[in-house]
Amino acid sequence: MRTGIWLIGARGSVAVTAMVGATALRARLVEPTGCVTELPQLRGAALPGWGELVFGGHDIVTTPVLKKADALAAAGVLPGRLVAALAEELTAIEAGLRPLPAAGTQAGTAGRIAADLGEFRERHALDLVVVINVSTTEPLAAPHPAHAGLAALTAALDGPEPVLPPSALAAYAAFTAGCSFIDFTPSTGARLPALAELAERQHVPYAGHDGKTGETLVKSVLAPMFALRNLRVRSWSGINLLGGGDGANLADPAANAAKVASKQRVLGDALGYRPEGTSRIDYVAAIGDFKTAWDLVTFDGFLGTGMRMEFTWHGCDSALAAPLVLDLARLTAAAHRAGHAGPLTELGFFFKDPLGAGPSALAEQWAALAAFTAGLDG
Amino acid sequence: MRTGIWLIGARGSVAVTAMVGATALRARLVEPTGCVTELPQLRGAALPGWGELVFGGHDIVTTPVLKKADALAAAGVLPGRLVAALAEELTAIEAGLRPLPAAGTQAGTAGRIAADLGEFRERHALDLVVVINVSTTEPLAAPHPAHAGLAALTAALDGPEPVLPPSALAAYAAFTAGCSFIDFTPSTGARLPALAELAERQHVPYAGHDGKTGETLVKSVLAPMFALRNLRVRSWSGINLLGGGDGANLADPAANAAKVASKQRVLGDALGYRPEGTSRIDYVAAIGDFKTAWDLVTFDGFLGTGMRMEFTWHGCDSALAAPLVLDLARLTAAAHRAGHAGPLTELGFFFKDPLGAGPSALAEQWAALAAFTAGLDG
Amino acid sequence: MRTGIWLIGARGSVAVTAMVGATALRARLVEPTGCVTELPQLRGAALPGWGELVFGGHDIVTTPVLKKADALAAAGVLPGRLVAALAEELTAIEAGLRPLPAAGTQAGTAGRIAADLGEFRERHALDLVVVINVSTTEPLAAPHPAHAGLAALTAALDGPEPVLPPSALAAYAAFTAGCSFIDFTPSTGARLPALAELAERQHVPYAGHDGKTGETLVKSVLAPMFALRNLRVRSWSGINLLGGGDGANLADPAANAAKVASKQRVLGDALGYRPEGTSRIDYVAAIGDFKTAWDLVTFDGFLGTGMRMEFTWHGCDSALAAPLVLDLARLTAAAHRAGHAGPLTELGFFFKDPLGAGPSALAEQWAALAAFTAGLDG
Amino acid sequence: MRTGIWLIGARGSVAVTAMVGATALRARLVEPTGCVTELPQLRGAALPGWGELVFGGHDIVTTPVLKKADALAAAGVLPGRLVAALAEELTAIEAGLRPLPAAGTQAGTAGRIAADLGEFRERHALDLVVVINVSTTEPLAAPHPAHAGLAALTAALDGPEPVLPPSALAAYAAFTAGCSFIDFTPSTGARLPALAELAERQHVPYAGHDGKTGETLVKSVLAPMFALRNLRVRSWSGINLLGGGDGANLADPAANAAKVASKQRVLGDALGYRPEGTSRIDYVAAIGDFKTAWDLVTFDGFLGTGMRMEFTWHGCDSALAAPLVLDLARLTAAAHRAGHAGPLTELGFFFKDPLGAGPSALAEQWAALAAFTAGLDG
Ligand SMILES: NC(=O)c1ccc[n+]([C@@H]2O[C@H](COP(=O)([O-])OP(=O)(O)OC[C@H]3O[C@@H](n4cnc5c(N)ncnc54)[C@H](O)[C@@H]3O)[C@@H](O)[C@H]2O)c1
Ligand SMILES: NC(=O)c1ccc[n+]([C@@H]2O[C@H](COP(=O)([O-])OP(=O)(O)OC[C@H]3O[C@@H](n4cnc5c(N)ncnc54)[C@H](O)[C@@H]3O)[C@@H](O)[C@H]2O)c1
Ligand SMILES: NC(=O)c1ccc[n+]([C@@H]2O[C@H](COP(=O)([O-])OP(=O)(O)OC[C@H]3O[C@@H](n4cnc5c(N)ncnc54)[C@H](O)[C@@H]3O)[C@@H](O)[C@H]2O)c1
Ligand SMILES: NC(=O)c1ccc[n+]([C@@H]2O[C@H](COP(=O)([O-])OP(=O)(O)OC[C@H]3O[C@@H](n4cnc5c(N)ncnc54)[C@H](O)[C@@H]3O)[C@@H](O)[C@H]2O)c1
Ligand code: NA
Ligand code: NA
Structure with a gap:
């Protein structure tokens, strides 16, 4: 299952650590320490392999991935030898990153985000794409009447004023493009009734919020x-x-x-x-x-x-977060293919503030996750 | 179900804290903080109530219970006002404590321990008695061939040399008297093949080792x-x-x-x-x-x-241990009455070094305990 | 040297702990742990003895000293047995406490405070009185032009508007009554040019700010x-x-x-x-x-x-602060008698935010204090 | 003042960190963080400059200095870029290191150590040489009658049995060669009456014991x-x-x-x-x-x-110890030149277990050190 991972915030610490790590895992240069999908209880046929993951993403800055990786190595977040060994692969990923698009209306912006996602899928002949928000945490978003339903939202997005914070716009674009969406941050993401409606209509799964790392x-x-x-x-x-x-x-x-x-x-x-x-x-x-x-x-x-x-x-926050980003991508892709849609409440294990009313004790979250993953293997 | 709790080490910190606490709970002077058998998932009809517990015990020192309770209050282990309020009840318990007996052979000593247990059961018209070791931790005991089987052990106990460390002798006496046995310490207790044989023959349950409190x-x-x-x-x-x-x-x-x-x-x-x-x-x-x-x-x-x-x-070790001693007494009494015999491996939740090959993760131990307790109510 | 200690905030934790402690020290019921004036390097003839200290004070609440002492004992701040043993002495102190006076103008209020101080000195035939602020920390005070000089201040205090925060008014009243003043809190206290002028005119010493206890x-x-x-x-x-x-x-x-x-x-x-x-x-x-x-x-x-x-x-903040309050009273009284006036910058050892430009390293502050104290014995 | 620093244990972590650091300081690649002789109160004309220090030493292993430096960089003890930049200088130091000599008697061994020291002084035209023990801590040495006086010791060293532990033999050799000696370890070093006698006769200073770093x-x-x-x-x-x-x-x-x-x-x-x-x-x-x-x-x-x-x-122990080794070398060299001989008790600031009966409070040790250093500047 060729799986695209599209990172919102692709030039940030978590994103680049995830890219370096996935590339190193594919090249068998490292052990999968910190990746829970490599534990015997979760590892299974349904999950895409390290060799089946392809990276793309948006960011608002232009720092080259390789430069960011070097900075992370200098800060002790990841080993410098890995960056050196993987320079070629990281440069290839670089070529696939795009600046976050902007248009006159949010509908227009969402259209361009979706177009980038479509182009990514085609170019790499991907079975499906998971969009993951690892961008800067937003301020708490102001409520807006158009959040309550998809029809109102669609209308409002055509207006001159922004209605959605960037994380929610990314979720909107992902859903319209038929992609699943994960919010690893505490931002709004897909947590609006209008977006829940859209995910259901598009039959795509989503999960969040805020990776639980420390x-x-x-x-x-x-x-x-x-x-x-x-x-x-x-x-x-x-x-x-x-x-x-x-x-x-x-x-x-x-x-x-x-x-x-x-x-x-x-x-x-x-x-x-x-x-x-x-x-x-x-x-x-x-x-x-x-x-x-x-x-x-x-x-x-x-x-x-x-x-x-x-x-x-x-x-080290990035070293704790990055493997979970990869785990979430693998699990969400497998869930998407297995026909799951809507909020993946069984992924509470990964989040500080999970969707749904699941348990908050880690051991119970683990049990729910293991059962869910076993189901994916059908 | 009138339940006797016979404490080996009855004048020690854990024992006296347990006695003060159980008495205070019966008098409804305190909340059952720290008692897991009062959690909704465990509380059930099968467990003896606070009013059904009767205390007795052995010790090798003679410090009065009330004096020890005062010392514990001075050290901040328990509130002085409780000791004052319960002085009468504690003096009544005092009257039932016995010096640890000793005879010329270990068989003789065991016989006298068992006699004390029988007398305790009769005097208070108890349905059953749980013997709990909360005495000083022993040095690691030397192995002895007679530990391997009940017949050899019975013979050896009649000899002039001690074969069993005190904790194991207490377990032996408890079993012969038809009592269940809990070892809250890391000492040998019932952990010998000969004693396992005896427990099975007498159809009594036992558990241990070493209360998990910090x-x-x-x-x-x-x-x-x-x-x-x-x-x-x-x-x-x-x-x-x-x-x-x-x-x-x-x-x-x-x-x-x-x-x-x-x-x-x-x-x-x-x-x-x-x-x-x-x-x-x-x-x-x-x-x-x-x-x-x-x-x-x-x-x-x-x-x-x-x-x-x-x-x-x-x-505070004693404040952490005492409610667990009460929990173990209630659970073991209920298990005994429900017909359980041999090692209660489902009680691993309480111990550092539990009998059997159960899980060591607390959440899994809890699940095992909850299932076991639910079964008792059947 | 009969020395009065007048506490602003006399019913608070620090004040009551200081009163209980001084009374216990006089009765030789305790060791002077935490009192630096009892160290060999500082102990000297110039300091008033424990038997020469007399307590009085103001507060805005009326909680009895004995009740507060009991509450402190229940909280583990001081031993209950001391409160019991010293009940009589504490009741005697109680009789000398006064509600914080208030009049139509701040000049009027200051006059009444000074009158209370004078009455205290007379009644107990005191050689001198140290006023110590251990009341609730005030909000940062607003600047006012009248703070700049004594003449302007005196005029302004007669007006209808408050010009000084309570701590500064207490310092003003102390100085006019010929008393030294210590601010154990971070409040304004004597830290205004007008008050420095007054202290100099009255030839009284003062010190502060904010006891250094943790x-x-x-x-x-x-x-x-x-x-x-x-x-x-x-x-x-x-x-x-x-x-x-x-x-x-x-x-x-x-x-x-x-x-x-x-x-x-x-x-x-x-x-x-x-x-x-x-x-x-x-x-x-x-x-x-x-x-x-x-x-x-x-x-x-x-x-x-x-x-x-x-x-x-x-x-325990109060147990750390109270002996320093006693130390400061003894040292300031001795300094006053030895003719020191103005800011006692040599007392930086006791404060988080000392007056003057002295050292902030504890060892250097200690050396300055020891030299200063030695000078008092002269 | 061209000053030789001869390190016993020259290939260990502390020694190599000191060499890298001194070389980097001479090249002005780093700030002298951690060097107390660079503080305004100690910096003075009497101390040798970074450019005047020359390194040599003994060790019992042969790991190249550069390899050890690389290992220290990999472990985060020092920056890899320094090692790269200073490779040439470190290779030059390498050439001056010698294996610890051994002869049939300890007198013979000491003679060879002293010969190495003499050769080092000549080759680099050094004004004087400080020998510093930074080798592995020895077991507590057995007492021996010959430790009590120089005559007895000299005789005993000629015998077939070892009388001195290696650290004391190094001190003996240093003194005979007219060098000062510092023991940065808790080993015996110069702490024997016979060696005190020798130091006095040779008019050389010494100090120790056990660098105080954590x-x-x-x-x-x-x-x-x-x-x-x-x-x-x-x-x-x-x-x-x-x-x-x-x-x-x-x-x-x-x-x-x-x-x-x-x-x-x-x-x-x-x-x-x-x-x-x-x-x-x-x-x-x-x-x-x-x-x-x-x-x-x-x-x-x-x-x-x-x-x-x-x-x-x-x-990081080595990063804390190395600058103190350099400080001690500079101070001891200056003291030697200024005519000091015998135990330098004023250097207690640097040691866990200083020679002499000086203060153990850091602030007092600092005052003693500052006074001593000021004296060196004449
Ligand atoms: N690291 C952890 O342990 C952890 C745990 C939970 C959540 N998170 C969240 O993950 C996110 C990323 O953390 P990080 O340490 O990588 O931060 P980072 O600052 O290194 O990276 C964030 C990236 O997002 C980019 N960005 C900002 N706004 C954007 C937008 N509108 N669209 C696209 N890109 C945008 C930034 O330019 C930057 O490159 C944060 O929101 C953080 O709170 C991290
Ligand atoms: N408190 C905890 O958190 C905790 C946790 C796990 C295990 N334990 C174990 O519980 C035991 C009791 O702890 P404690 O703090 O009450 O100790 P304690 O010293 O206060 O009490 C032990 C009592 O046992 C008595 N005793 C000694 N040998 C005896 C014997 N042969 N027969 C009968 N009595 C004997 C002693 O006289 C004493 O009164 C210890 O073995 C301890 O290791 C305690
Ligand atoms: N305890 C410490 O370690 C420590 C250290 C440094 C400074 N301080 C300061 O000492 C002061 C006292 O601390 P505490 O713990 O005793 O507080 P507390 O609250 O127990 O006591 C303060 C007392 O001041 C009284 N009060 C309030 N306003 C007053 C006023 N205008 N005039 C007279 N009395 C007044 C209160 O009624 C109360 O009785 C605080 O300002 C605190 O910040 C304490
Ligand atoms: N690092 C600190 O903070 C610190 C503080 C106080 C004391 N010390 C002491 O400094 C010494 C060195 O510490 P390190 O971390 O560099 O240790 P290390 O093990 O890295 O180095 C010790 C070196 O001494 C060599 N050696 C052993 N015996 C020898 C001998 N007889 N003659 C010559 N060389 C010999 C070893 O081969 C090794 O290269 C230890 O004794 C340590 O206890 C260190
Ligand atoms: Na800590
Ligand atoms: Na801590």
């Missing part, structure tokens, strides 16, 4: 631990210090708010109540691409005795 | 997290600093070794390989009953990028 | 360590989680800003440059009176190699 | 902080996890013991009493050259209130 991943196993032991969590406070492109953007309070909200949801879900405390994000350029998160949990045990736990997570 | 509990959710994300754990090193009675004993290298071994098992089980690193235990009197454990995990992500996580756990 | 204390030794080793600090980020009365007030962004600013000053002073990063304060009621602060420092070593250090401080 | 450095500022605040430290427990060559050696219990002892000395010195707790060292290969140390301090404040602090230090 502090929230840890929360998704620790919060259930407290719940299963009937310990009462009093407060859960966290701070995330990060530099890098994503960090710079999150220094913007509006984007920060979107992210922070998605980071605390797991606690209420797993515990059944919402403990005191907030999760902060601070931009610290000197910290670069390796994020440090610190969390303090205070809890009561038997007879009200107070106790506490703290953890420090020191992870 | 660092290992956290490991049992974090190690699966790394495994499910296909992240490669390179090293996992830990240190436990603790004072208190248990800490003083673990300062003894022999007991320490038993404990340390049971603390690392979860890693190999959950990851499928054994990362570098050891888990240490250091006695620090000044730290008292609130243990501090620190763990450092180093791991590789995508393309070999190295990352790390550390956590500090600051918990 | 994260900043640690910074004042770690930042010099990096500087002396010529290591380049890239970022220093911190978060303080605290409940209690002070925490509740600091949840107010205005008060928070004053505090946060005084917490980072030490870094620029000690390092000679200001690293990236901020120090946050979050109110978390569940955390109560034991604050948890976490700091991450990233730094470069030889040849630019990046390294990091983090620390967690888990301290 | 956990102990932090202790040397935190312990004084607790002392100056009259806080009572109850326990101080630490664990050091490290890989690399030094880590592998310290896995050996004998070497470990020497190191652990020198790590706790600072506490007793700074506090005036020895708190509970030990400092452990564990070898964890996966952790490599970046050591992680974690310390927990529990302490009592006012009225006995218990508090705690923990820190995690994540440092």
